[in-house]
Amino acid sequence: VQQVFKQIFYMINAVALNNLLLRKDVCSWSTGMQLRFNISQLEQWLHGKNLQQSGAAQTLVPLIQAAQLLQLKKKTLEDAEAICSLCTSLTTQQIIKILNLYTPVNEFEERVTVGFIRNIQKHLQERNDSPQLLLDFKHIFPVLFPFNPSSITMDSIHLPASLNLNFLNKV
Numbered sequence: 086v087q088q089v090f091k092q093i094f095y096m097i098n099a100v101a102l103n104n105l106l107l108r109k110d111v112c113s114w115s116t117g118m119q120l121r122f123n124i125s126q127l128e129q130w131l132h133g134k135n136l137q138q139s140g141a142a143q144t145l146v147p148l149i150q151a152a153q154l155l156q157l158k159k160k161t162l163e164d165a166e167a168i169c170s171l172c173t174s175l176t177t178q179q180i181i182k183i184l185n186l187y188t189p190v191n192e193f194e195e196r197v198t199v200g201f202i203r204n205i206q207k208h209l210q211e212r213n214d215s216p217q218l219l220l221d222f223k224h225i226f227p228v229l230f231p232f233n234p235s236s237i238t239m240d241s242i243h244l245p246a247s248l249n250l251n252f253l254n255k256v
Contacts, residue, residue, distance in 0.1 A: 087139030092226055094127070094141035098148045099222035105151055106179060106218060112186040114194060117155025124149055147174040154183055159197045162204065169208040177209040178218045
């Protein structure tokens with residue numbers, strides 16, 4: 086059950102983050118707020134179902150960071166440093182793409198300046214992360230089956246003759 090929910094939550098993360106990276110109309114402060122609220126609802130659900138140890142919540146970290154990126158101020162050098170230290174699960178390309186797509190919803194917000202984006206790029210240039218922009222939503226985590234040793238020894242097993250397993254020899 087835990088492995089199934091980890092996979093489902095990864096797919097939610099990948100599809101939502103990919104949509105965020107491809108659609109200019111969803112890169113806004115209000116979308117960041119909405120995403121963060123919905124993610125907290127998912128985390129509460131996991132907690133209520135006793136699935137905190139499944140690793141499902143950890144698969145949502147890139148989406149959480151993207152939502153926080155949308156909500157942060159994007160003007161000063163300190164803002165750039167905060168973004169760089171916060172967005173550790175996002176690649177440099179993903180951060181830059183979100184900043185380029187950021188669209189103000191009302192007149193109180195401002196577009197992200199080219200100078201600010203260059204400043205972020207300068208801060209992140211020493212990162213050695215993947216050039217991949219989109220997440221692979223078809224990624225499948227390996228299935229782990231727990232080993233439960235049996236208390237029955239092989240010497241004590243009796244095979245009925247009706248199974249026609251005469252070719253098996255007890256050693």
